[in-house]
Amino acid sequence: xxxxxxxxxxxxxxxxxxxxxxxxxxxxxxxxxxxxxxxxxxxxxxxxxxxxxxxxxxxxxxxxxxxxxxxxxxxxxxxxxxxxxxxxxxxxxxxxxxxxxxxxxxxxxxxxxxxxxxxxxxxxxxxxxxxxxxxxxxxxxxxxxxxxxxxxxxxxxxxxxxxxxxxxxxxxxxxxxxxxxxxxxxxxxxxxxxxxxxxxxxxxxxxxxxxxxxxxxxxxxxxxxxxxxxxxxxxxxxxxxxxxxxxxxxxxxxxxxxxxxxxxxxxxxx
Amino acid sequence: xxxxxxxxxxxxxxxxxxxxxxxxxxxxxxxxxxxxxxxxxxxxxxxxxxxxxxxxxxxxxxxxxxxxxxxxxxxxxxxxxxxxxxxxxxxxxxxxxxxxxxxxxxxxxxxxxxxxxxxxxxxxxxxxxxxxxxxxxxxxxxxxxxxxxxxxxxxxxxxxxxxxxxxxxxxxxxxxxxxxxxxxxxxxxxxxxxxxxxxxxxxxxxxxxxxxxxxxxxxxxxxxxxxxxxxxxxxxxxxxxxxxxxxxxxxxxxxxxxxxxxxxxxxxxxxxxxxxxxxxxxxxxxxxxxxxxxxxxxxxxxxxxxxxxxxxxxxxxxxxxxxxxxxxxxxxxxxxxxxxxxxxxxxxxxxxxxxxxxxxxxxxxxxxxxxxxxxxxxxxxxxxxxxxxxxxxxxxxxxxxxxxxxxxxxxxxxxxxxxxxxxxxxxxxxxxxxxxxxxxxxxxxxxxxxxxxxxxxxxxxxxxxxxxxxxxxxxxxxxxxxxxxxxxxxxxxxxxxxxxxxxxxxxxxxxxxxxxxxxxxxxxxxxxxxxxxxxxxxxxxxxxxxxxxxxxxxxxxxxxxxxxxxxxxxxxxxxxxxxxxxxxxxxxxxxxxxxxxxxxxxxxxxxxxxxxxxxxxxxxxxxxxxxxxxxxxxxxxxxxxxxxxxxxxxxxxxxxxxxxxxxxxxxxxxxxxxxxxxxxxxxxxxxxxxxxxxxxxxxxxxxxxxxxxxxxxx
Numbered sequence: 003x004x005x006x007x008x009x010x011x012x013x014x015x016x017x018x019x020x021x022x023x024x025x026x027x028x029x030x031x032x033x034x035x036x037x038x039x040x041x042x043x044x045x046x047x048x049x050x051x052x053x054x055x056x057x058x059x060x061x062x063x064x065x066x067x068x069x070x071x072x073x074x075x076x077x078x079x080x081x082x083x084x085x086x087x088x089x090x091x092x093x094x095x096x097x098x099x100x101x102x103x104x105x106x107x108x109x110x111x112x113x114x115x116x117x118x119x120x121x122x123x124x125x126x127x128x129x130x131x132x133x134x135x136x137x138x139x140x141x142x143x144x145x146x147x148x149x150x151x152x153x154x155x156x157x158x159x160x161x162x163x164x165x166x167x168x169x170x171x172x173x174x175x176x177x178x179x180x181x182x183x184x185x186x187x188x189x190x191x192x193x194x195x196x197x198x199x200x201x202x203x204x205x206x207x208x209x210x211x212x213x214x215x216x217x218x219x220x221x222x223x224x225x226x227x228x229x230x231x232x233x234x235x236x237x238x239x240x241x242x243x244x245x246x247x248x249x250x251x252x253x254x255x256x257x258x259x260x261x262x263x264x265x266x267x268x269x270x271x272x
Numbered sequence: 273x274x275x276x277x278x279x280x281x282x283x284x285x286x287x288x289x290x291x292x293x294x295x296x297x298x299x300x301x302x303x304x305x306x307x308x309x310x311x312x313x314x315x316x317x318x319x320x321x322x323x324x325x326x327x328x329x330x331x332x333x334x335x336x337x338x339x340x341x342x343x344x345x346x347x348x349x350x351x352x353x354x355x356x357x358x359x360x361x362x363x364x365x366x367x368x369x370x371x372x373x374x375x376x377x378x379x380x381x382x383x384x385x386x387x388x389x390x391x392x393x394x395x396x397x398x399x400x401x402x403x404x405x406x407x408x409x410x411x412x413x414x415x416x417x418x419x420x421x422x423x424x425x426x427x428x429x430x431x432x433x434x435x436x437x438x439x440x441x442x443x444x445x446x447x448x449x450x451x452x453x454x455x456x457x458x459x460x461x462x463x464x465x466x467x468x469x470x471x472x473x474x475x476x477x478x479x480x481x482x483x484x485x486x487x488x489x490x491x492x493x494x495x496x497x498x499x500x501x502x503x504x505x506x507x508x509x510x511x512x513x514x515x516x517x518x519x520x521x522x523x524x525x526x527x528x529x530x531x532x533x534x535x536x537x538x539x540x541x542x543x544x545x546x547x548x549x550x551x552x553x554x555x556x557x558x559x560x561x562x563x564x565x566x567x568x569x570x571x572x573x574x575x576x577x578x579x580x581x582x583x584x585x586x587x588x589x590x591x592x593x594x595x596x597x598x599x600x601x602x603x604x605x606x607x608x609x610x611x612x613x614x615x616x617x618x619x620x621x622x623x624x625x626x627x628x629x630x631x632x633x634x635x636x637x638x639x640x641x642x643x644x645x646x647x648x649x650x651x652x653x654x655x656x657x658x659x660x661x662x663x664x665x666x667x668x669x670x671x672x673x674x675x676x677x678x679x680x681x682x683x684x685x686x687x688x689x690x691x692x693x694x695x696x697x698x699x700x701x702x703x704x705x706x707x708x709x710x711x712x713x714x715x716x717x718x719x720x721x722x723x724x725x726x727x728x729x730x731x732x733x734x735x736x737x738x739x740x741x742x743x744x745x746x747x748x749x750x751x752x753x754x755x756x757x758x759x760x761x762x763x764x765x766x767x768x769x770x771x772x773x774x775x776x777x778x779x780x781x782x783x784x785x786x787x788x789x790x791x792x793x794x795x796x797x798x799x800x801x802x803x804x805x806x807x808x809x810x811x812x813x814x815x816x817x818x819x820x821x822x823x824x825x826x827x828x829x830x831x832x833x834x835x836x837x838x839x840x841x842x843x844x845x846x847x848x849x850x851x852x853x854x855x856x857x858x859x860x861x862x863x864x865x866x867x868x869x870x871x872x873x874x875x876x877x878x879x880x881x882x883x884x885x886x887x888x889x890x891x892x893x894x895x896x897x898x899x900x901x902x903x904x905x906x907x908x909x910x911x912x913x914x915x916x917x918x919x920x921x922x923x924x925x926x927x928x929x930x931x932x933x934x935x936x937x938x939x940x941x942x943x944x945x946x947x948x949x950x951x952x953x954x955x956x957x958x959x960x961x962x963x964x965x966x967x968x969x970x971x972x973x974x975x976x977x978x979x980x981x982x983x984x985x986x
Contacts, residue, residue, distance in 0.1 A: 013409065013412050013413045013416050015409050022405070027300075028300045028344075029299075029300035029344060029346035029347060030300075030346070030401055031346075031397065031398040031401035031402050031405070032401045032402075032404060032405040032408075033405065034405070052300065056300055056301075056302065059302035060302045060303075060304070062302075063302045063303075084405070087301075087302075087344055088301075088302040088303075110412035110415065110416060111405070111408050111409045111412045112408075113412065114407075114408035114409070114411040114412040114415070115404060115405060115408035117411075118404065118407065118408060118411075251304045251306070252304040252305045252306060256305060258297070
């Protein structure tokens with residue numbers, strides 16, 4: 003959480019939360035009317051929003067399987083949100099039963115929900131922390147219990163960096179995390195962008211404004227800007243591409259046009 | 273999977289593909305199409321079974337509906353598409369050869385049951401998820417509330433326990449909350465303070481900007497301010513605080529409250545005031561002291577154009593006598609009374625009286641009209657001292673000497689003004705006291721020069737600022753140069769060449785005459801040797817002798833003989849080359865102890881000349897016992913011989929003196945010879961040697977050399 007522990011921000015569920023909006027897009031009911039209202043408003047501009055989220059989930063699923071297939075058994079998912087179906091730990095353990103997963107989120111409701119879901123899961127845990135303060139994440143005792151930073155880790159930054167404003171220096175945060183990872187670690191990343199959206203940018207802006215209104219601005223970055231997050235990583239084939247094009251398991255032409263919004267990629271540390 | 277073409281399995285797969293294709297776009301699944309289809313296949317199989325089962329299995333159909341929800345088909349559109357698909361294709365692909373009417377009826381009933389099962393499952397899932405998220409929100413709130421509670425408790429403890437006063441008010445100024453420290457500072461109860469308004473706390477000593485800063489803060493134009501502020505306590509005392517007020521804004525940045533932090537500085541302020549008072553006032557009389565006076569004087573001197581100042585510097589006459597005869601306690605009481613009287617003399621704005629120390633007081637008047645007011649002030653002061661002061665039952669007459677300085681601001685420094693006042697006061701004192709004098713730049717300059725020369729003397733010797741000029745002594749009989757008198761000069765860096773009359777008395781006064789005299793002796797002896805080396809072999813030229821003046825102070829110095837002998841020996845010069853000139857007045861009443869060194873020197877061969885002879889009240893009979901070889905007649909005797917004919921009385925006197933001297937075996941030298949007639953007259957009267965402008969003015973040693981050469985050849 004952003005505020006020091008001795009003075010936490012109070013929880014106001016009358017304010018929409020991006021985690022719960024995301025859940026709503028994915029057909030879940032882990033959300034409140036304020037969340038749904040914001041989601042519906044965004045969908046007025048971009049009706050295919052849910053498809054973007056679904057493509058995110060599908061990419062994450064493929065990337066996690068890829069990581070597990072490459073022998074990685076440690077997963078650090080920052081910005082995990084409300085754990086709905088097809089979670090990292092479910093996907094990873096289907097391939098590698100010994101996999102260990104640490105979720106990180108700064109939304110206290112998402113964290114509380116994650117704690118409930120993971121109550122009986124010994125090999126997964128959740129940390130309340132903020133991507134903008136990587137050292138707090140890395141120093142957390144819950145992370146220490148499950149993840150050995152001397153061995154490769156799959157770091158998931160799925161649909162989170164576009165919520166970090168430049169003023170908070172997301173590149174520094176990503177670099178700090180990279181520096182803490184052992185060689186052979188993977189960065190699994192997706193990021194929103196005006197590039198690839200099947201509606202005019204002015205229309206997409208309407209959806210972006212909704213996030214601005216709920217004080218969780220969505221920072222749209224160009225492909226080049228997104229590529230810079232992979233500094234110090236070697237891109238895994240096919241590189242930084244629209245989500246459906248990353249190691250597809252079904253014909254991309256069957257995908258909804260909205261699924262091509264933004265970029266996804268996986269990088270490996272040397 | 274190898275299915276027999278158009279066999280039951282193949283037909284089931286085809287049904288599933290159609291179903292999946294219809295359903296996939298409206299699901300939220302992250303599974304691929306193929307995975308999704310694989311998931312639907314068993315459901316299609318079950319539907320097929322239910323279609324052809326003997327009895328209608330509603331539960332089975334409901335389970336299929338529920339399974340859709342489990343496959344994340346939570347959008348009701350998924351049900352519509354599913355029912356459309358079942359309605360259109362289930363009988364077609366899975367009906368086999370059973371009677372169509374029955375199959376259609378069964379399909380229809382299955383659809384009803386599936387819909388019910390889907391609705392039921394979706395409802396349950398929705399409720400469960402709503403429950404889960406609500407619980408999560410509650411737990412999160414609980415955690416936050418707990419942390420908030422702990423933090424609030426900590427803040428409350430800080431608020432209550434803080435040593436500084438803390439108060440919160442709304443933007444109208446209504447006080448909402450204060451802590452214990454603030455209540456104690458104000459000496460008020462919580463009830464008495466709560467609900468009062470900040471604006472009620474004006475105080476006469478509020479700094480001018482106080483309430484402007486306040487207005488700026490509550491209107492949101494200023495985030496905080498800091499100042500010293502006084503408050504009235506209910507008991508009538510004043511609370512002084514170091515006050516910091518900050519604006520508190522809400523999450524949207526809107527001004528909401530004002531927060532005041534205050535530190536009680538009353539004690540510190542009192543202490544500061546007392547320390548300041550003690551540092552600036554005289555403990556005995558309570559008058560401002562030198563420090564405060566200088567501050568005020570500097571302020572007056574720094575005032576703008578048109579502003580003037582007037583200063584009276586008072587020193588009591590004969591105060592030391594009071595102290596010595598009646599004791600210090602009496603002296604102190606006298607000073608206290610004088611201070612009181614002076615204080616009553618300077619009551620107008622811009623006037624002050626201070627005690628500089630001892631019995632020295634100053635009174636200052638400032639403003640545009642001090643030319644007039646300073647005189648009035650001086651009058652009042654003199655009048656105030658007229659009435660005798662009663663100390664220990666005695667009426668003491670108090671007199672004072674007053675120096676007055678008046679002038680425009682901005683021209684002089686405080687130190688210069690005070691020095692001028694001091695000098696002027698001394699003039700009043702040396703004029704007999706009990707009077708005042710006005711500062712006079714010329715008198716100041718004289719005193720300042722005298723003072724400056726005295727302080728510059730020691731370094732002048734170190735820096736070699738002294739030099740010697742020589743005035744020849746000429747034999748009246750043959751006109752030959754017999755020697756020279758060494759006359760010391762000071763080449764002052766600012767004042768130029770100064771004669772001995774300007775600094776010898778100062779050197780006498782400070783004792784510097786001893787090293788200075790020794791230096792003159794050394795230099796002169798060195799010069800004497802140079803002359804002797806040059807002229808010693810020349811025919812007809814007698815040995816040149818050097819005359820050096822001895823001051824009374826040197827005369828009494830215990831090392832006189834020793835130093836002189838050493839200097840002569842070091843230079844390799846015989847004692848007969850030296851003549852020491854001693855003034856007549858220095859030898860008046862001299863006892864044997866004082867004469868002994870002169871006698872020793874005389875015995876060694878050093879000539880002793882009695883300088884300025886005839887100006888003191890010399891006992892002629894005394895001449896006999898003095899170790900003197902030469903009499904130097906004062907110029908006053910020869911002045912009368914400058915005109916022709918000479919004053920006969922002067923002639924008689926000189927003749928008598930010469931006759932007396934010669935009978936005592938003393939040579940006679942005359943000073944101040946300025947004309948040839950004078951020289952001739954003196955020669956006739958029998959004087960031996962002469963010096964004066966007629967022969968040569970004092971000059972550098974080379975000039976004497978030239979003179980001697982002229983003399984030798986001429």
